Structures are given as structure tokens and as C-alpha cells.
Amino acid sequence: MDSQTLTTETVLNWLGQVSDPEVPVLSILDLGIVRDVRIPEPGTVAVTITPTYSGCPAMDVISMQIRMVLAAHGVQKVQIGQQLSPAWTTDWMSETGRQKLKAYGIAPPQYDANRKRALFEEDTVPCPHCNSADTKLISGFGSTSCKSQYQCNHCHEPFEHFKCH
Numbered sequence: 001m002d003s004q005t006l007t008t009e010t011v012l013n014w015l016g017q018v019s020d021p022e023v024p025v026l027s028i029l030d031l032g033i034v035r036d037v038r039i040p041e042p043g044t045v046a047v048t049i050t051p052t053y054s055g056c057p058a059m060d061v062i063s064m065q066i067r068m069v070l071a072a073h074g075v076q077k078v079q080i081g082q083q084l085s086p087a088w089t090t091d092w093m094s095e096t097g098r099q100k101l102k103a104y105g106i107a108p109p110q111y112d113a114n115r116k117r118a119l120f121e122e123d124t125v126p127c128p129h130c131n132s133a134d135t136k137l138i139s140g141f142g143s144t145s146c147k148s149q150y151q152c153n154h155c156h157e158p159f160e161h162f163k164c165h
Helices: 008-013 058-072 094-105
Strands: 035-042 044-049 077-082 135-139 147-152 156-162
Touching: 008 035, 008 044, 008 058, 044 058, 058 077
Parallel strands: 044 077
Antiparallel strands: 035 044, 135 147, 147 156
């Protein structure tokens, strides 16, 4: 691509092709981890990302995928920075991303991350398969740190829940 016509909007469209390695149905834009895209000089793109949690092992893979997609479109120099503050929150996920999670069989976050809860209050997590609210927590930990395990008491299917944080 001619570096004179490169725009932030074009770069964002390309970044929409970068999938989360842990939940491949989501793009990094769906997750809300792309905090900034700049074109500081012709042929250079600077991307700032925020990990879903400090030390997330997927960030190296995501950075490599960003470099690859931009290089495939002729970007000569890629600068990737990480921004740790403010910390990522599930509130940054797109509505499209939440719908993709549910269609994939993972219950999306149900509430704003800063919602006040009563002591010992548990989240009501509807089943992504049958939409029943009659579910039970099996384990606070799923296949990744950001998910927990539930089971539906109606359809009896196990499922993961993307935790609010």
C-alpha cells in the first residue's frame, strides 16, 4: 500500500483480522485490547495493546500476528507497545465480541466489571446453549485464567464463562 494513503481506519480494519489465540472466534478489536493506532511517519505503524491480565502469555503471539498482518499489507516498520494502566476490563469488549462468544458456546461477561455485589453474591450466568439461567458454578477456573466453568441444570451442558474483570 502507498504509505501516503495509509490511514488509522485502514490499519484498524487489518487488525480486525488478528484473532485472539485463546478464543479464536474473537478478534483483538472484539476483545478491546487495541488501545491506540498511530502512523508517526510514512511506512511506520505504532500499535498500543493492553493485555487482558498482566503476564498474559498470549500477548507475544498477538504481537507477532499484528506484525505479520501489517507486513502482509506492506507496512515497513511496526512499533508495538504495551499499556498496563488502566488495566484491561471486560467492559472494553465489543457487543459483537460478546455475541461471538455466546455463539461459540462461551457465556460472555454479564455485568459491568465495577458492579457492586453483596458479600458472597454469585453471578447469574445464563447458559449459552439454551439460555436458561438455571446454571451452577463448577470451578472458578477454566481453560484460561479469564474463564470459569459452569454447567446448565436445564440442558446439562457444561460451558465456560468469560469472567467479568
